[in-house]
Amino acid sequence: AEELKEYFSQFGSVQRCQLPFDKDTGFHKRYGWIKFSTPQDVQNVFQKDSHILEGAKLTLKQQSRRRRSQRQNQSE
Template sequence: MREYFAQFGPVKKCLLPFHKETGFHKGFCWVGFTTEEGLNNALQKDPHMLEGAKLQVQKHIRPFVEGPRLSKDAEYD
């Protein structure tokens, strides 16, 4: 996944979660670019195809949460 998205710009982070029991990926991935330009380049291409699968690419917008930051182990409603 990192190699595919590197064609649009430098990739800072790539997280592809896998299901612990089956070993298969969960069907989604987070890719972080080091520049806004890399993100915009990836958003402009449509469709994204990787190994025969069509990928849906979206810009992640973090929700604003007032108060202290929640820990990684916090539960969300």
């Protein structure tokens, strides 16, 4: 997770980086979440065509506004 956070820090301030761990295999699952400080930091990430970390091409998806608002409503 630290390598992922370090890589994405070049695009802006990373608040949190989560990589779920698979207890059965002993490895990280092949997905994770990165939370940036500002929407501009997120846009900086998507301005680059591709991202490669430790030889693996990363597929990025931006969390939808709908899901974000659902999570905010749940935490209130």
